[in-house]
Amino acid sequence: MTYCVALYLEDGLVFASDSRTNAGVDYVTTYSKMHTFTPAPDRLFVILSAGNLATTQEVINHISRDLEQPTAGPNLATVNYLFEAAEYLGRISQKVQREHANALAGSGVSGETTLLLGGQIAGQEHGLCMIYPQGNYIAASRETPYLQIGESKYGKPAIDRIVDYKLSLDQGAQLCLVSLDGTARSNITVGPPFEVATYHKNQFRLNCHCRFEEQQPYLLSLRSAWNTGIRQAFLNLPAIPWNGAAEGQQQQQQGVPVPLQTAPPEDPWPPK
Amino acid sequence: MTYCVALYLEDGLVFASDSRTNAGVDYVTTYSKMHTFTPAPDRLFVILSAGNLATTQEVINHISRDLEQPTAGPNLATVNYLFEAAEYLGRISQKVQREHANALAGSGVSGETTLLLGGQIAGQEHGLCMIYPQGNYIAASRETPYLQIGESKYGKPAIDRIVDYKLSLDQGAQLCLVSLDGTARSNITVGPPFEVATYHKNQFRLNCHCRFEEQQPYLLSLRSAWNTGIRQAFLNLPAIPWNGAAEGQQQQQQGVPVPLQTAPPEDPWPPK
Numbered sequence: 001m002t003y004c005v006a007l008y009l010e011d012g013l014v015f016a017s018d019s020r021t022n023a024g025v026d027y028v029t030t031y032s033k034m035h036t037f038t039p040a041p042d043r044l045f046v047i048l049s050a051g052n053l054a055t056t057q058e059v060i061n062h063i064s065r066d067l068e069q070p071t072a073g074p075n076l077a078t079v080n081y082l083f084e085a086a087e088y089l090g091r092i093s094q095k096v097q098r099e100h101a102n103a104l105a106g107s108g109v110s111g112e113t114t115l116l117l118g119g120q121i122a123g124q125e126h127g128l129c130m131i132y133p134q135g136n137y138i139a140a141s142r143e144t145p146y147l148q149i150g151e152s153k154y155g156k157p158a159i160d161r162i163v164d165y166k167l168s169l170d171q172g173a174q175l176c177l178v179s180l181d182g183t184a185r186s187n188i189t190v191g192p193p194f195e196v197a198t199y200h201k202n203q204f205r206l207n208c209h210c211r212f213e214e215q216q217p218y219l220l221s222l223r224s225a226w227n228t229g230i231r232q233a234f235l236n237l238p239a240i241p242w243n244g245a246a247e248g249q250q251q252q253q254q255g256v257p258v259p260l261q262t263a264p265p266e267d268p269w270p271p272k
Numbered sequence: 273m274t275y276c277v278a279l280y281l282e283d284g285l286v287f288a289s290d291s292r293t294n295a296g297v298d299y300v301t302t303y304s305k306m307h308t309f310t311p312a313p314d315r316l317f318v319i320l321s322a323g324n325l326a327t328t329q330e331v332i333n334h335i336s337r338d339l340e341q342p343t344a345g346p347n348l349a350t351v352n353y354l355f356e357a358a359e360y361l362g363r364i365s366q367k368v369q370r371e372h373a374n375a376l377a378g379s380g381v382s383g384e385t386t387l388l389l390g391g392q393i394a395g396q397e398h399g400l401c402m403i404y405p406q407g408n409y410i411a412a413s414r415e416t417p418y419l420q421i422g423e424s425k426y427g428k429p430a431i432d433r434i435v436d437y438k439l440s441l442d443q444g445a446q447l448c449l450v451s452l453d454g455t456a457r458s459n460i461t462v463g464p465p466f467e468v469a470t471y472h473k474n475q476f477r478l479n480c481h482c483r484f485e486e487q488q489p490y491l492l493s494l495r496s497a498w499n500t501g502i503r504q505a506f507l508n509l510p511a512i513p514w515n516g517a518a519e520g521q522q523q524q525q526q527g528v529p530v531p532l533q534t535a536p537p538e539d540p541w542p543p544k
Contacts, residue, residue, distance in 0.1 A: 153425035157454040161502050174509050182429040208514045221510050229505020230433050236501050237446050238493050242480045 001189035002150035004033055004048035005179055006116045007172040008128040008140035010165055012200040012207075013118045015046050016176035018184065020191040021053050034195045035060050036206060039067050039077035042122035044204045045085060046197060050150030051113030051133065058096045059089070059113065082127040083139070086117050090135030097133065114149045118199070126201045154186040155179035169198040169207065177212065178226050181219065192219070273461035274422035276305055276320035277451055278388045279444040280400040280412035282437055284479075285390045285471040287318050288448035290456065292463040293325050306467045307332050308478065311339050311349035314394035316476045317357060318469060322422030323385030323405065330368045331361070331385065354399040355411070358389050362407030369405065386421045390471070398473045426458040427451035441470040441479065449484070450498050453491065464491070 001022065007014040017033040031053060037045040047063075049056040066075035079085045097111045104111040112133035120126035128140040130147045140147050145165045148156065159179050167175065173196050184190045193216075197209040212219045273294065279286040289305040303325060309317040319335075321328040338347035351357045369383045376383040384405035392398035400412040402419045412419050417437045420428065431451050439447065445468050455462045465488075469481040484491045 153458070154429050156458045157426050157429070158502065160458055161499055162506050170512055171506075173512055175506070177512075178506070178509070186425070186428045186432050210514060218510065218513055225509050226505060227433055229508050230430065230502070233498060233501020233505055234434050234443075234447070234450070237450070237497050238490065240442055240445055240449075241490055242482065 001187065002033055002050040003148070003152060003155060003180060003183045003190045004050055004116055004150055005146060005148045005152070005155065005159070005176050006046075006048060006118050006128050006140075007163065007167070007176065008118070008126075008142075008145045008147075008165070009167055009169060009172050011169050012198065012203075013046070013126055013128060014169055014172035014176055015048060015116070015118060015195075015197045015199075016173070016180055017048050017195050018180055018190045019193045019195065020189060022189055028189075030193065032195060034197060034209075036197070036209065037063065037067070037076050038205065039075070041204060043076070043119065044199065044206070045076055045117060045119035046199065046206075047089070048116040048149065049113055050115075052109070052111045055093070055096050055100070055111050055113040056115075059092050059115070062092050062096070063089070080121070081124065082117070082119060082121060082129065083137070085119070086129040086131055086137040087135075089115055089117055090131045090137060093131065093133065094135040116147055116149055120199070120201060120204065122202075122204065126199070151183060151187055151190050154190075155183040158182060169200060173198055174222070177219070177222055181223055181226070192216075194219070273459065274305060274322040275420070275424060275427060275452060275455045275462045276322055276388055276422055277418060277420045277424070277427065277431070277448050278318075278320060278390050278400050278412075279435065279439070279448065280390070280398075280414075280417045280419075280437070281439055281441060281444050283441050284473040284475075285318070285398055285400060286441055286444035286448055287320060287388070287390060287467075287469045287471075288445070288452055289320050289467050290452055290462045291465045291467065292461060294461055300461075302465065304467060306469060306481075308469070308481065309335065309339070309348050310477065311347070313476060315348070315391065316471065316478070317348055317389060317391035318471065318478075319361070320388040320421065321385055322387075324381070324383045327365070327368050327372070327383050327385040328387075331364050331387070334364050334368070335361070352393070353396065354389070354391060354393060354401065355409070357391070358401040358403055358409040358411075359407075361387055361389055362403050362409060365403065365405065366407040388419055388421055392471070392473060392476065394474075394476065398471070423455060423459055423462050426462075427455040430454060441472060445470055446494070449491070449494055453495055453498070464488075466491070 004017040015034060019030045019032055021031050022028040033049050035047045067077055074088050076085060093113055100111050114133055115131040118128040129137045131137045142165045146159055146163050162175055180194050192214040194212045198207045200207050276289040287306060291302045291304055293303050294300040305321050307319045339349055346360050348357055351360060365385055372383050386405055387403040390400040401409045403409040414437045418431055418435050434447055452466050464486040466484045470479045472479050
């Protein structure tokens with residue numbers, strides 16, 4: 001399994017991915033799922049992938065070959081818009097999947113891959129898209145400033161409560177690490193090393209692209225601080241006012257729980 | 273969709289469930305998924321359900337009928353152990369599913385239901401089981417003091433960080449509400465009203481069984497406190513030391529992010 005998340009922020013983009021792949025529990029390996037392309041000084045693209053590893057590698061290989069041996073068709077050096085890059089990736093992905101579809105169907109294996117593509121072409125805004133296995137895509141927006149692929153559910157609640165288009169890139173990187181680390185804790189098919197990259201808009205190079213091993217000191221301190229913070233948040237929760245709760249009253253009776261009380265709050269409808 | 277969670281604690285049991293069911297986004301309804309049976313003064317059972325609503329209702333109906341019109345077979349009043357109750361529920365669930373299997377398969381609908389069963393029979397410890405759609409079951413333990421059914425992933429990380437066999441029943445109820453409310457925030461097919469019940473061991477009646485509507489004042493204050501706490505935990509995270517992070521060093525350079533740095537930490541193997 002895989003978990004990748006990317007943020008679309010005012011200042012730029014944040015990318016994060018785990019590195020665990022598995023074909024059954026007895027074949028767990030480490031592969032980078034973050035691929036950076038800077039085919040010209042006026043553009044930068046980062047691709048994150050989740051799904052069939054063979055499909056992903058073939059897609060990345062074809063993207064690279066199109067740059068080394070340009071054809072009449074588009075490639076990452078010639079596209080004029082980020083969405084054209086998304087469409088280009090979608091076509092390659094579909095082509096690769098089609099080629100192996102019959103053979104894979106016979107084995108009951110899915111050849112699908114889902115991609116995140118973020119980046120910028122000079123003169124345009126930075127952007128972030130998710131490319132579905134079917135080749136179509138959606139873009140992140142100020143209102144929905146993040147996209148996830150792979151095992152995304154465990155890491156979503158923390159993001160939902162914290163994410164904002166105005167977060168700084170460093171805050172975004174912290175949030176992605178928290179989301180990745182929480183996912184890895186709840187699902188062993190997602191795991192370190194984690195890769196995190198941040199891109200400040202209009203720079204056309206990554207600010208940083210770091211790898212955090214399982215026992216990397218910062219990751220340990222982040223994990224510990226988050227754990228402490230979550231437990232503190234729990235200890236600060238208001239006590240359940242059992243009487244008031246069932247009756248929907250403001251009254252906060254913080255006493256002994258009361259006997260079974262299933263009656264819903266008094267509803268004025270229907271009138272008596 | 274559905275999300276139910278139950279805790280197996282030293283002091284007793286906590287049960288929590290949402291109340292949203294849906295057959296398509298245009299048929300969203302509210303049903304209680306928590307069913308309490310106290311067929312004799314020496315026993316109490318609580319059943320939570322996730323899955324096909326028709327299957328669940330039929331299972332509950334058959335359990336009730338077996339109590340009202342006992343047959344030669346077991347029922348909740350005659351079983352001698354909690355695990356016998358789990359086996360009994362598993363058999364009913366399988367029978368109901370088999371009866372409709374062919375018709376449902378033709379419609380591409382799953383008739384499966386997964387159940388949580390918690391309770392106690394006098395003279396024995398309290399216990400908690402999950403009954404799979406296949407009719408077999410597993411029990412919670414001191415090391416794994418919780419079980420979830422339905423849309424369980426969103427609400428798992430918070431539980432994983434906080435749950436402990438030694439939590440009080442009230443703390444358990446708070447934790448379940450946090451987990452439910454976070455799930456509802458990330459997935460609209462899970463939603464209030466939430467039901468929460470706590471059972472103190474050896475009492476053979478529920479301490480409380482409350483219903484929390486969407487805008488119930490305590491639920492609002494809990495949601496707000498948890499949100500504030502999570503954001504505070506985020507603000508307290510250590511800053512990312514970009515240099516140190518990539519190099520795996522203890523050194524905490526909390527300065528300007530450094531240029532792209534993908535080199536993994538120096539590994540003494542293979543020897544030079």
